Amino acid sequence: MPETASTTRAPAALLPSLAPLLHEWLPRQRWFAGKGRTVNGFALDAATELLPLDGPGPGLLHLLIRVEQPGQPAGTPADCYQLLLGVRTTVPPRLAPTMIGRVRQGPLAGRAVYEGLRDPRLAGLLYERLRTPGTLGPLRFARTAPLPPALAPRMLDAEQSNSSLVFGDSYILKIFRRVSAGANPDLELPLALAGAGCARVPAPVAWFETGSAAGSSTLGVLQPYLRDSRDGWRLALDSLADGREFTDEAHALGRATAEVHTALAAALPTEPLHRAQTERLAEAMATRLDAAVQAVPGLLPYVKGLREVFAEYGRHAPAHGHGTARLAQRVHGDLHLGQTLRSADGTWSVIDFEGEPAKPLAERRSPQPPVRDIAGMLRSFDYAARTHRPWNDGWAARCRAAYCAGYAEASGADPRADPALLRAYETDKAVYEVVYEARHRPDWLPVPMAAIHRLAAGP
Numbered sequence: 001m002p003e004t005a006s007t008t009r010a011p012a013a014l015l016p017s018l019a020p021l022l023h024e025w026l027p028r029q030r031w032f033a034g035k036g037r038t039v040n041g042f043a044l045d046a047a048t049e050l051l052p053l054d055g056p057g058p059g060l061l062h063l064l065i066r067v068e069q070p071g072q073p074a075g076t077p078a079d080c081y082q083l084l085l086g087v088r089t090t091v092p093p094r095l096a097p098t099m100i101g102r103v104r105q106g107p108l109a110g111r112a113v114y115e116g117l118r119d120p121r122l123a124g125l126l127y128e129r130l131r132t133p134g135t136l137g138p139l140r141f142a143r144t145a146p147l148p149p150a151l152a153p154r155m156l157d158a159e160q161s162n163s164s165l166v167f168g169d170s171y172i173l174k175i176f177r178r179v180s181a182g183a184n185p186d187l188e189l190p191l192a193l194a195g196a197g198c199a200r201v202p203a204p205v206a207w208f209e210t211g212s213a214a215g216s217s218t219l220g221v222l223q224p225y226l227r228d229s230r231d232g233w234r235l236a237l238d239s240l241a242d243g244r245e246f247t248d249e250a251h252a253l254g255r256a257t258a259e260v261h262t263a264l265a266a267a268l269p270t271e272p273l274h275r276a277q278t279e280r281l282a283e284a285m286a287t288r289l290d291a292a293v294q295a296v297p298g299l300l301p302y303v304k305g306l307r308e309v310f311a312e313y314g315r316h317a318p319a320h321g322h323g324t325a326r327l328a329q330r331v332h333g334d335l336h337l338g339q340t341l342r343s344a345d346g347t348w349s350v351i352d353f354e355g356e357p358a359k360p361l362a363e364r365r366s367p368q369p370p371v372r373d374i375a376g377m378l379r380s381f382d383y384a385a386r387t388h389r390p391w392n393d394g395w396a397a398r399c400r401a402a403y404c405a406g407y408a409e410a411s412g413a414d415p416r417a418d419p420a421l422l423r424a425y426e427t428d429k430a431v432y433e434v435v436y437e438a439r440h441r442p443d444w445l446p447v448p449m450a451a452i453h454r455l456a457a458g459p
Contacts, residue, residue, distance in 0.1 A: 015044045015065065017106025018085075021113060025100045026067065026081070031161050031177040033079060033358065034069045041068045045080060046210060048137040051125055053108065057088030060122045062139065064179060064210065080179045082219055084126070086116035095119055117163055117175070123153035127167050130206040130222055139219070143206035147171070147222075161357045171205065172225040176218060176354075179210075180361035184218035186354040188365070189264065189330060198263035200256050200350055202226065228344050232337035236384040236399075240392060247402035250381065253340060254406025256348035257377065261370045262411055265329045271367055273326040275314075282314035285428045292431045296438045298449065299431070305456030306427055313424035326421060328367035335373040336380035374415045375425035377403060379433065379451065386447045419459065427455045 019042055026032050027039065045064035053059035063085065066078040091099055091112045098118040103111050116122040129136070131147045151168030158164075165173045176184060187207050194203035206222040232253065239246040273281070289306055293299045299306075332339065333355030341349045355364035378400050385396035408414035415422050433448035 011044065011047050013106045014047055014108070015042055017103050017108055018113065021101035021103070022065075029177075031163065032081070033161075033178055034067060037069045037071055039067055039069055042066065043068065043078065046138045048139055050084075050129065050136070051122065053087050053111075056090070057086070057111070058116075058119060058122055059087040060116050060125055061085045061087055080217075082175065082177055082179050084116040084122070084175070086114045086119045086122050088112050088114070117155055117165060120153050123155070123165050124150070126165075126220075127151060127153060127171075127173070127222075130173070130208065138210045139208055140211060140216070141206070141208045143222075144203070145205050147206060162354075166225055167222075169227045170225055171222050173220055173222045175220040178357060179217050179219060181217050182361050182365065183216065184221070184354060184361070185330075185333065185364055186352065187218045187221045189332075189353040190221075190223070192267040192330075193260065193263050196263040196267040198260060200260050200263075200348065201353070202349060202351065226341050226343065226349060229341035229349065232340035232342060232348075233380070233384065235342060236337055236381070237387060240384065240388040240395060245398065246395070247398050249342065250399040250402040251406035252346065253348050253377070254403040254408075255410040256340070256350060257335070257373060257403075258407045258410035260350050261329070261331065261373070264331065265327070265370075268330045269367070270327050270329040273328050273369065277328075278326065279314045282310045282424065285310045285313075285424060285431075288428065289431050292435045295435050298438075299434060299452065302452050302456040305458060306431070306452070308458070309423055309427045309455060312420045316418075316420040326369055326418070328369055330365075331368045331370055332373045332376075333364055333368070335376040337377070337384060338380075369421065369425070371415055371418070371421050371425050374404070374407065375422060375429050378426055379429050379448075382451060383447055386450070391450075423455065423459070426451075430455060 022042060023039055027035060043066040045066060046062075048062040049059065050062050051058065051060040053061060061084070063083040064080055065083065066080050068078045072078055085100070086095075086098070087108060089111060091114055095114055095118060098115040100113045100115065103109055103113060127147075128149075129141050130143060131149065133142050135141075148168075148170070151170055153165050153167050156164040156166060162177050163175045165175070167173065174186065176186075187204055190201045190204050193201045202223040204221050204223050208219050209216045210219060211217065232249075235249065236246055239249075286307055289299075289303065289310070293303060332350065332353055334352070335350070339350060339352045341351060343349070381396045381399040381403070385392045385399075388395075404414060404416050430448045430451040434445065434452060437445040437448060
């Protein structure tokens with residue numbers, strides 16, 4: 001593919017000319033993390049022409065911009081977002097819904113700007129770049145295997161914190177909208193698992209990133225698209241609607257989770273969690289509880305019982321050099337039924353290793369007890385059960401038991417054998433859920449509050 005200009009012809013004037021459009025468009029995007037806060041301004045990190053912008057178009061402009069908003073912690077950079085903007089003289093009717101606006105001044109004056117990923121021609125160009133490893137300005141493209149040419153793209157419309165393109169029902173490209181310095185776990189961990197021979201996770205076949213002497217930042221990852229699979233959340237809801245048990249599926253999913261954890265522990269460093277580290281983790285859980293009570297006063301009657309859960313976790317940690325220490329390792333970080341896929345032959349796969357996008361990247365990449373993932377899945381069974389009317393607590397309890405049994409069979413370690421650890425992480429997750437639901441989905445608040453009621457009552 002011929003090389004194009006790596007930056008725009010007037011980068012200093014580019015962002016001021018786009019700013020009025022971005023002020024209106026960015027806060028409306030599902031993946032924009034700064035909702036509810038004023039946008040004070042923008043700063044340009046990089047501008048790259050993936051397809052030249054001169055002529056009637058279309059051109060494709062890749063931007064990394066920082067969004068300045070109040071409330072940014074002192075000493076931390078503003079959030080950086082990845083934008084892929086289509087530029088045309090005239091936008092055809094089929095692309096009218098993707099329109100961002102028409103630029104009034106600067107190097108793109110008079111041109112129409114729109115969401116480039118919605119344009120099949122521009123999305124196809126991005127795939128062609130991934131097929132051809134190399135560097136374009138600050139962008140680097142890499143792959144692990146040859147890719148077939150000319151696969152038709154389509155953008156997935158599911159609500160998520162990133163954007164995903166499917167190419168010919170063969171590959172899926174996840175484009176990270178909020179970009180952090182460092183390797184994204186959604187590339188780092190699947191690469192490590194592929195190297196360890198773990199087949200539970202689709203292996204990355206290509207990716208692109210931006211970098212400097214200080215390090216690189218992952219921008220997008222291409223993986224096989226498991227088109228004949230269904231996600232675990234939908235399967236669980238179908239089971240409930242049909243009055244069927246889900247224990248066989250939960251048991252197999254427990255085995256899959258254990259295989260992923262075992263492979264991660266073999267491929268990447270682990271570390272012991274002795275008393276001092278465990279006590280710090282328990283204190284952090286208690287601190288998060290205090291903040292949650294301020295946000296959701298309905299938690300107040302349960303504070304004593306919840307604090308005791310965290311204190312019990314801290315008390316059961318062995319002193320350094322005594323007993324068997326709990327281990328911390330790299331984990332999924334945001335595991336639930338929606339992050340799993342089951343193929344037609346019953347094989348489970350685990351996807352989306354990015355972790356909780358709202359958390360700092362350094363925290364998402366830090367070693368954690370594997371029980372954090374297990375607790376997330378146990379809470380997911382509870383959520384599924386409580387979407388059914390009447391609430392089916394017995395269904396959830398049987399799924400939870402089957403999942404833990406499957407995990408124990410594959411790993412040799414039953415998560416229920418350390419009840420203080422499991423209970424603490426499930427409680428911490430439920431506290432997080434209470435705050436999230438109170439802010440975003442008040443109708444769902446009874447789901448985590450029922451868990452809070454159960455967990456605060458003690459074993």
